[in-house]
Amino acid sequence: MSLIGNIEDFADCTATGIVVGSLRLLVLRRGGDIFVYQNSCPHTRESLDPTGGSVASPDGLLLHCQRHAAVFVADTGECVGGPCQGERLTPVAFTLSNGDVYLD
Numbered sequence: 531m532s533l534i535g536n537i538e539d540f541a542d543c544t545a546t547g548i549v550v551g552s553l554r555l556l557v558l559r560r561g562g563d564i565f566v567y568q569n570s571c572p573h574t575r576e577s578l579d580p581t582g583g584s585v586a587s588p589d590g591l592l593l594h595c596q597r598h599a600a601v602f603v604a605d606t607g608e609c610v611g612g613p614c615q616g617e618r619l620t621p622v623a624f625t626l627s628n629g630d631v632y633l634d
């Protein structure tokens with residue numbers, strides 16, 4: 531397992547792109563919950579955050595691709611608006627243990 535950080539390293543209701551080895555990931559923290567997806571938009575397979583910063587809505591419930599405005603449900607990764615509607619972000623398995631986030 532690979533440690534990617536502690537939950538406190540991720541600001542609440544933000545989804546930030548990180549790189550771990552050859553993996554491009556998108557990590558969302560919402561309260562005590564963490565969500566990890568591949569940082570690869572189903573529309574073009576490019577990252578969601580070419581301009582940097584968080585791609586989460588202020589309440590952390592949605593993720594927005596900065597390229598062509600696709601909208602994803604944060605909990606499921608399902609695209610509910612934009613050019614890849616009906617497709618999904620790819621979830622990445624992880625374990626949250628004592629606040630530390632490990633890729634499985």
Ligand code: FES
Pocket residue numbers: 571572573574575576578595596597598599600612613614
């Ligand atoms: S690359 Fe994400 S909406 Fe086009």
